[in-house]
Each structure stands twice: as C-alpha cells, then as structure tokens.
Amino acid sequence: MQRKATALDVAKRAGVSRSAVSLVLNGRGDGNVAKESQDRIRQAAAELNYSPNPIALSLRNQRTRVIGIVSDEVVTSPFDGNIIGGADDVARSRGFVTVVMDTELDSSRDASAVETLLDRQVDGLMYVTVGLKPLDVPQGMLRVPSVLANCIDNAPVPRLHHVIPDEVSGGREATEHLLGLGHRDIAFLAGAQTSPAAPLRVQGYRGAFDGAGLPVRADRVFLAGWDIDTGFNGAMKLLDGVSPSERPTAIMCANDRLAVGVVLAAARLGLSVPRDLSIMGYDDEFRIANTMVPALTTMALPLREMGAAAMTRLLDAVESGDPVDSAGTLETMVPCRLVVRESTGPVPA
C-alpha cells in the first residue's frame, strides 16, 4: 500500500508552496493565489488523487466532522434501527460521518462510550434508544452540542433537546380509525407501564372516545407487556368463551407483536379477521406488519424522520456554534402515520 499523497506532494508537483495548496483547495484561492497557479494546483491534486488527511485536519482544527451516536440497544436489538438510518442520511448529505457505539443496555457503559467519543473529538453527540424512555444523560453530553432521539432528559430540569414520536395523537388516530369503521367496543392491549409510551397512547385512545362523545370503558384497557404471548393471552381473556355480544369488536395493540398474538388467538378460536374482529398494531414493524396474514393495519412510527430531525437540529447547532435548543424549544414531536392494511374492517352487523 503506497502512502497517500500529501499537500506537500501536490505543492511540489505544481511548483508552489504548501500554503498555496491549502488556500486553493479550501476555496480561498481567489485574491490570494494567481489564477494560473490555481489551475496547476487543482490539476496536480487531481492527478495525485489528493485528499487531505482527516486526522491531521482534526488535530489542527479541533473539529472532526464526526458525530457520535450512542445507542442503548438500537444496533443489537431488532428495533428502531431506522432512527440511525435517518440520522446518517442527513449527516452524510452534509459532509459529516457518524460513528455508532451501542452499550447493549449496560448503562454503566454510557459514560465511557461518551468519553471515548469525546476523546476522539466528535463535534456533536446523539443518544438513541429503542422505545421512548427517560434517559439519565451522561455528563459528557453537556460538553458538546447534543440531542436525544426517542428518549427524554430525565433530569429535574431537562437540558437536552429531544425528538420523539407524537404518541398521544398516534393513539388517538388509531382509535379514530376504528371508530370510523363503526366500532364502539374497542379493547386496548396497551403495552407495559415501564414505557412512557403506554400511558400516552392510552391518553390518545381516551381522547378519541371523548372527541366522539362516547364513553370509555375503563375495563377495556390492559397494561401487560409487548410480546406475542402477551397479546395471545390478552386476546384469549377477552374472547375465549365470551358470547359475541359481550366481545369487543376490535382490539388495538400497542405494538405489532401483540397484534400477532391476537391474530393467533383469533385463529385458534375460529374468528375471522377482520370480519368477526378488527385488529390494529402499532410500529409498522418491518417484515412483520406487512407480511402478517392478514397484513396488519398499524400506526407507523416515524423512525427515519425522527433520526433526520434530530440530526438536522444537531448539525445546525454544530455549524452555527449556538446551542441545540436555540429555537427556544426543547421538544420536537413527529407525527405517527396510519397505515391501513387488511386486519381492520367494518364493525360486524
């Protein structure tokens, strides 16, 4: 591997000094370097396939054009990877590189990941989590521009800007979809208390009923968990051995996996979806919601948009030198998106 060309090589080839090379290649040639020299420099650079050494640049400029992304388990878990995808899109388009470190839910690694990144002089930091959650912000994040994606500063007085999905309106619109199909008895398997998303979606569910002037049956909302078996068991409790008139006509689920369990239970019980029972998921999980039988109607999390919004905000701050929340607001909410497929239909006659 022959070593890469340096600015000195270019200078020699063009018969000028290193300084001239630097000026020209950084667009500050005009008014400083003769037009003719500029051409020679640019040509020499092209011939040698020259590009400046980012490490030397970093050392000199004290800025690296690198953004550090710390994730709780976004890389290693099956979820929410698109937040990073959306963030990286924006970063690349603006000439930044992202480096990702995953702590695999070991919060004792948070601080050291941040310090490692800071040591390497990242220009900014982003923390991404799987699922909406409060975050004990690592101290180091306060030393450079930083944003949170899908998590919220857990301090008494929050300091970092966060980008989160609008769970309340997500819950509301999902419910409105079912109300619009004529359903009135809608059960809600609402996930687990442990996530702040659960109560927010329930709030949206209530809001939809209120908005329609309909009463909410408190006993139709269940907080349990997030997995297939939970959905299955919850559905069995709601449906098995219950007369058709007593059954809910629709079941909303706080994620697609719960919905898979519910579909499974319906199949066991000989209920046709959506003819006898409508089922809604949440998340629009890739290769689950769209390939389920029947394909799941669901509320898509705006993962890419969240990542993009967070990164945009962060880079604006990095490049301007202002703090991330310069616009005065500490929160960006991104709306969820209703995806209608085949698991929901009109209320049975």
Add this chain to the structure above:
Amino acid sequence: MQRKATALDVAKRAGVSRSAVSLVLNGRGDGNVAKESQDRIRQAAAELNYSPNPIALSLRNQRTRVIGIVSDEVVTSPFDGNIIGGADDVARSRGFVTVVMDTELDSSRDASAVETLLDRQVDGLMYVTVGLKPLDVPQGMLRVPSVLANCIDNAPVPRLHHVIPDEVSGGREATEHLLGLGHRDIAFLAGAQTSPAAPLRVQGYRGAFDGAGLPVRADRVFLAGWDIDTGFNGAMKLLDGVSPSERPTAIMCANDRLAVGVVLAAARLGLSVPRDLSIMGYDDEFRIANTMVPALTTMALPLREMGAAAMTRLLDAVESGDPVDSAGTLETMVPCRLVVRESTGPVPA
C-alpha cells in the same frame, strides 16, 4: 468546557520534560527516567486526569486502535445485530474501538464507506451482512487487515477470511431432532434461492435422511421466501384439505418468520401444535421464537460467536502484522445450536 490536560501540562506540573512524560506513561520509564521523576509524573498525570489525545496519537503513530465495521443493513434491519455486538465485545476487551457504517443495501456506498474509514486510518476492517451471502469485496479492504462476517468473498480466487455459520450441520441437526421424535414425513420450507443458506440447509436436511437410511421425498422441499405470508401459504398448500395420512407430520422452516406463518395456518385449520403437527424454526430470532405461542423449537444462529471469532482473528492480525489468514485457512465455521421449546413433539400415533 476547559480544555483537557496535555502531556506538557503534566510535564510542567512534575517539573520534567514532555519526553519523560511520554516514556513513563508508556511503560518505558525504567532505565530512562529516574524513579523519583517517574512517581512525580504518574502523580501529576493522575491529578490532571491526563490521557493522551487519541487524534495526535493517530497522526503520530499512523495507527488508531479503531476497527471499522461496514454493514450491508445490519444496523437498520431487525436482523443479526448481535454479530456486531459480539465483535464489539472482543474489540473493547482488547482496547480497540469499533465504528460502524451501514450502507443500507446500497452497494455503491460500499466503496465510499471503506474509503472514509481508511482515510480515518482504521487499523482493520470487517464487513458484516444480514444473512449469509456472497460479497463483492470493496478494493479498499485489501489494503488493511480485513475479515468478513456472514459473507463470502465473491472473487474467483477468494482473498479474505470469512466467518460463517455451519448451515449444513444446522440443517442436519434440525432434521435429526425431528427424526428423533419419530417423524418421517418432514416438509421443509427452505427459504429462497437467492440466499446461499437455503441450499446448504437443504443439503443438511438430505444428509440427515441419508444418515438415517431413509428416503427423501423431493417434493417435500420448497424454496419460496422468508416471510410470514410465505410460511402461511406454504403450510396451507401442505395441509389444507389434505387427509391426515397424507399430511407431513412436521414442517421445518428456514427461519422463524416462516414458522410463525405455519403456526398461524395450523391454528386456522384447527390443528394443534405440536400434537398434530410439529414445527421448527431457524435463527432463534429474539422476541419471536421465544415468545411465540407455542414457543418455537429452532436452530439458533451463533451470531455473537461469529462476531467474536471474526474480531479475534482480525485483531490478532492487526497486532501481529501478519495477514488475517496466516493460519492458512480462509474459513471459520461456527456451529448452530439447537434450541428445543414447545413447537415440536413426538410424531402423532
């Protein structure tokens, strides 16, 4: 943010020169620096919370202790993230940092990701893919020590070492599990032709039958796809309207999602799993296989082990200066692991 302490600060505080600081802190103090000075230096370093600037180090040493990981879509897809987890474990334990770049299946980004990483002077590279596949190795990977995880150098004469799961024995052991339960008519939804994993698993399936001295019914193996609906449709074809004596007593699936579809079909048809029908998955996909109802018996991919093995091999090469395949072999196969849960049982009487 007050700037970090430099070696010069430490030197001043200890009343010595920068060189002395460098020597002592790199363990080459004995024989070069007076014991007493050594102590003062170490103490000063501790007091100032000194650690060398990695960027300056990189520039000086031309080595960064950074390993670049390029992934096709491991970060953004729900799959195989644990390969990176396993790799990162090993890297951290050996004092290296990994930086991950995901190309989101855009192979035109492969080369530029590698060049970016190379520009930043990574000491080694690893390419990770979702699902076993042939890889057109980006040229740049040949310039530093590199390994492949879950993919295989697609060149006429392969150059890079790869770490892959042993799909043949995975397929064989899965089949043997079912044969051991007395099943003789075992259908295999074997994924899609597009992945090299599919034919390998089929080969294992055939091997198991051969080994047991049993004939293979060629019409029991189907190549179709990898998703829930494919599994559902495949199972319906095998089971719906077919008399019990004509039905396979077990269905093997090339991944857990197919198995979900098969379970769903069985539920629709009123078949009890595993009493009437045994179902096997493959992959042990997190939060699918273990939470399915019934929980899926499956063949776990050794993702963490693969990542760890690949990184170990890579770092050995980086630290020794030898090429990655110095042991003479270009392939490491890691065995899959049978996980018995509740979806398989004895053949029906």
Add this chain to the structure above:
DNA sequence: TTGAAAGCGGTACCAG
C-alpha cells in the same frame, strides 16, 4: 538521566 528537536499532515498568519 534528561531535554531539545524533528516530524506526523495540515492551516493560517505574516513578512516580503
């Protein structure tokens, strides 16, 4: 045993 100096690859200031 110690410190001065060169150099890694750049950028930016300043005198010519």
Add this chain to the structure above:
DNA sequence: CTGGTACCGCTTTCAA
C-alpha cells in the same frame, strides 16, 4: 500574490 513558519499533541531520536 507568495512562501516561510508556527502550531495542533504526541513519540522518538539524539546530544548533552
């Protein structure tokens, strides 16, 4: 308009 030079933080060689 140009080229010399200092400096970013560290390691390493070499002379004192």
